[in-house]
Amino acid sequence: MPANTPTTPPRVLTIAGSDSGGGAGIQADLKTMLALGAHGMSVLTAVTAQNSLGVQGAWELPAEAVRAQYRSVVDDIGVQAVKTGMLASPLLVETVAELLSDVGAPVVVDPVSVSKHGDRLLADDALDAVRTALLPLATVATPNLDETAELTGIKATGERDMCRAAEQLLSYGPRWVLVKGGHLPGEAVDLLTDGTEQHWFRAPRHDNRHTHGTGCTLASAIAVGLAQGRAVPEAVRLAKEYVTGAIAAGFALGAGLGPVDHGW
Numbered sequence: 640m641p642a643n644t645p646t647t648p649p650r651v652l653t654i655a656g657s658d659s660g661g662g663a664g665i666q667a668d669l670k671t672m673l674a675l676g677a678h679g680m681s682v683l684t685a686v687t688a689q690n691s692l693g694v695q696g697a698w699e700l701p702a703e704a705v706r707a708q709y710r711s712v713v714d715d716i717g718v719q720a721v722k723t724g725m726l727a728s729p730l731l732v733e734t735v736a737e738l739l740s741d742v743g744a745p746v747v748v749d750p751v752s753v754s755k756h757g758d759r760l761l762a763d764d765a766l767d768a769v770r771t772a773l774l775p776l777a778t779v780a781t782p783n784l785d786e787t788a789e790l791t792g793i794k795a796t797g798e799r800d801m802c803r804a805a806e807q808l809l810s811y812g813p814r815w816v817l818v819k820g821g822h823l824p825g826e827a828v829d830l831l832t833d834g835t836e837q838h839w840f841r842a843p844r845h846d847n848r849h850t851h852g853t854g855c856t857l858a859s860a861i862a863v864g865l866a867q868g869r870a871v872p873e874a875v876r877l878a879k880e881y882v883t884g885a886i887a888a889g890f891a892l893g894a895g896l897g898p899v900d901h902g903w
């Protein structure tokens with residue numbers, strides 16, 4: 640008898656780092672997946688000692704541990720979508736790219752490089768591996784403007800630059816790219832494109848500084864939509880709705896920046 644019954648939820652895997660404060664990383668991913676009705680699974684790449692004030696320490700896991708977690712999950716349970724987040728080093732970027740090369744499921748790549756507090760979550764010398772090994776495997780890549788600038792050299796300050804940067808990102812090989820303009824003043828504007836279609840997503844800016852975990856949450860919500868069989872533009876639209884609600888409900892925690900809320 641097959642292991643999956645009609646009530647088995649979509650299975651979604653996050654390959655990412657742990658945020659001990661529970662706001663971003665694996666913790667945000669699993670909360671998002673639960674809130675949206677998916678079964679979330681995790682391959683841990685790194686452990687961070689982290690709270691509302693920033694990242695106090697980070698330790699990368701051995702590549703062998705990443706491989707073993709991945710094989711355990713994929714060989715038995717199977718995945719209908721994958722999301723990648725903090726990958727820390729060139730070795731882990733290459734290891735994850737090798738694992739995903741035959742995954743046969745949509746892959747959302749959130750090319751996490753620096754936290755909102757300015758802590759580095761990806762080594763500088765890993766950018767090349769992200770461009771050449773990981774991005775070609777992405778169904779959707781979801782860089783914010785800082786990550787876009789690191790990957791393309793284009794520091795976008797408006798919608799025209801976002802188009803130019805998106806084109807360059809597409810040249811690295813992802814099927815779709817979502818350039819997140821949330822750090823620009825005014826409305827939060829994101830551009831989704833596959834080189835043919837262009838979708839602009841606009842959301843009112845919430846006057847709320849408790850937005851820790853926004854990027855992880857958005858990428859995970861997109862992965863859930865793809866696992867449910869939605870087309871990329873629809874998965875992104877629904878994920879934006881989800882993250883906009885989560886930002887509006889973000890709450891204070893500790894002495895610094897609180898997290899988005901998954902229980903809204």
Ligand code: PLP
Nearest residue numbers: 656663664725754755851852853
């Ligand atoms: N910590 C981990 C493990 C993350 O994966 C991320 C973002 O992806 C962050 C921290 C940073 O989150 P934020 O920039 O929303 O504060």
